[in-house]
Amino acid sequence: EPEVTQTPSHQVTQMGQEVILRCVPISNHLYFYWYRQILGQKVEFLVSFYNNEISEKSEIFDDQFSVERPDGSNFTLKIRSTKLEDSAMYFCASSLDRGGVAEAFFGQGTRLTVV
């Protein structure tokens, strides 16, 4: 069964460092998303991406964040200068379409710990 894969599963980084979280969406999917979940809190939308550009982003997704699809398979989230409050589980998701009834498939997440 096709699945969304994320690497690494856990990353610990020092405050101020840049991190890149990697995701390989399902191969025929066209829409890609990043979400985060701070421990004990709800899942929060960060950004959606379609046709090689951001289609929507939340208030959380400020200038410290960027996304990229550098080749035909990877979808990355970069945090330029990490802060303690960036510690969270980051989920990548992909879906086949947004024009009709479709569900997003989630990866297993990357746990980011900023110290």
Place this chain on the structure above:
Amino acid sequence: EDKVVQSPLSLVVHEGDTVTLNCSYEVTNFRSLLWYKQEKKAPTFLFMLTSSGIEKKSGRLSSILDKKELFSILNITATQTGDSAVYLCDVDQTGANNLFFGTGTRLTVIP
């Protein structure tokens, strides 16, 4: 302000019990409501509901949507310890490119 509210926040039941989880919403341009199960990590998809009054079933799980009263319920019958998880309700909006999650209901099933 758009919101999705789930209740209860937490529930502890014994194996074999039946549970009903609630999700109410107030969102603009409602398109569909989705239920997810989140165990240790990523949410996994359970149901998508777009029409009122049509029950969706998968084994011991079922769900129904009421678009007039703006809520959905997720029923789990004959609960098992493997049903222990956080159940997330999410609303999909027309014209929006993201999913809008509720806070979740943490279900714990004890033997």
